[in-house]
Amino acid sequence: MKLRKVTAASAVVLALAVSATACGSNDKDPGSSGGGKKxxxxxxxxxxxxxxxxxxxxxxxxxxxxxxxxxxxxxxxxxxxxxxxxxxxxxxxxxxxxxxxxxxxxxxxxxxxxxxxxxxxxxxxHQDVLLRADDDSIKSPADLNNKKLCSVTGSTSAQNVKDKLAPKANLQQYPTYSACLTGLQNKAIDALTTDDSILAGYASQAQFKGKFKLGGFKMTNxxxxxxxxxxxxxxxxxxxxxxxxxxxxxxxxxxxxxxxxxxxxxxxxxxxxxxxx
Known part of the structure; x- marks a missing residue:
């Protein structure tokens, strides 16, 4: 009688252990199966x-x-x-x-x-610059000398340009890319720099369509x-x-x-x- 009780209890413990192990493995391996998991x-x-x-x-x-x-x-x-x-x-x-x-x-x-x-x-x-669509004065990174170049506060993008390509660029730090875009549109700045993919994403917004262009300078990978x-x-x-x-x-x-x-x-x-x- 005592042996049967111990065996039954062991079976319950074993079942719980197997269940817990199964749940844990699913949670840790998202590639195994969707199965209702997140x-x-x-x-x-x-x-x-x-x-x-x-x-x-x-x-x-x-x-x-x-x-x-x-x-x-x-x-x-x-x-x-x-x-x-x-x-x-x-x-x-x-x-x-x-x-x-x-x-x-x-x-x-x-x-x-x-x-x-x-x-x-x-x-x-690539690191690039965003320009106003009607601005033909900036055709290479060297043309950023004496221009107002914007990037977000804390970014190293604008500093990279000044250190390596346009030492006389006038750096402007704005809190957000959207603020830089507004400044570019209003001619408070001349160019905005960061990754070309990020610049293209902002320029693709409906309210900015046709207003900006990428320089295509490919300054970094x-x-x-x-x-x-x-x-x-x-x-x-x-x-x-x-x-x-x-x-x-x-x-x-x-x-x-x-x-x-x-x-x-x-x-x-x-x-x-x-x-x-």
């Missing part, structure tokens, strides 16, 4: 054309890439939990497990690769990757998804949908692991 993905909430939160939902090239990858991992759009990933928070969010992956204009650099792993790259962007936690097996799965996105034409479609109105002359889709220095 996947947390980090994006920018304030970059038109790339990652933007709107009353209608989330939109942008990074969002389209993230949705495609999530689907390949077995998740429908309604199973995605979008989380804002500000530039300074991205490594910490991945290390803590707040998100499974981040697609947020996340340039692959040696310093960042010490902390997180990257799938991709999925876009090769910015290899956008999808960040994952160090050692995560998601890296290989995401790389395969990115290859599929290019192969089936979804990548080109997303580029045209999000950057087209700014006449963004994008680079071809990069090969996985091909980091341009």
């Amino acid at each position: 996947i947390a993905i980090g994006i920018k909430f304030d970059q038109p054309g790339l990652g933007q939160k709107t009353p209608q939902g989330y939109s942008g090239f990074d969002v389209d890439v993230a949705k495609y990858v999530a689907k390949k991992l077995g998740y429908n759009e309604d199973q995605i939990e979008w989380k804002e990933s500000k530039s300074a928070d991205r490594e910490t969010m991945l290390q803590r497990g707040d998100v499974q992956f981040i697609a947020a204009t996340y340039s692959i650099t040696p310093e960042r690769e010490k902390k997180v792993d990257f799938a991709g790259p999925y876009l090769l962007a 910015e290899n956008y990757g999808i960040g994952v936690k160090k050692g995560s097996d998601l890296k290989a799965k995401i790389n395969k998804a990115l290859e599929d996105m290019v192969a089936d034409g979804s990548w080109d479609k997303a580029v045209k949908a999000n950057f087209g109105p700014a006449n963004y002359q994008n680079e071809p889709a990069p090969k996985i692991g091909d980091i341009k220095s």
Whole structure:
């Protein structure tokens, strides 16, 4: 009698252990199956054309890439939990497990690769300038000398131009890219600098259509990757998804949908692991 009681109790403990293990493994491996689970993905909430939160939902090239990858991992759009990933928070969010992956204009650099792993790259962007559509006075980086050059407070983009290309540029720091755009439109500044993809996203907004143009200077290479936690097996799965996105034409479609109105002359889709220095 006593033996049967112990055996029954052991069976209950074993069943609970198996159940807990099964739940835990699903939570930690978003690529195994959708199965009603959620996947947390980090994006920018304030970059038109790339990652933007709107009353209608989330939109942008990074969002389209993230949705495609999530689907390949077995998740429908309604199973995605979008989380804002500000530039300074991205490594910490991945290390803590707040998100499974981040697609947020996340340039692959040696310093960042010490902390997180990257799938991709999925876009090769370049530092560029945005100009008024009717301004023909700035045709090369050297023409930025004695011009008012804007970037957001805390950004190194404008300083890079002054240090390396146009030492007499008059740097102007504004709190947001939108403020820089207003200054550019009102002729309070002459040019705005950051990644060309970000500039194209802002210029593609309906209220700015036809008012701005990209300089096309390609001053740096910015290899956008999808960040994952160090050692995560998601890296290989995401790389395969990115290859599929290019192969089936979804990548080109997303580029045209999000950057087209700014006449963004994008680079071809990069090969996985091909980091341009």
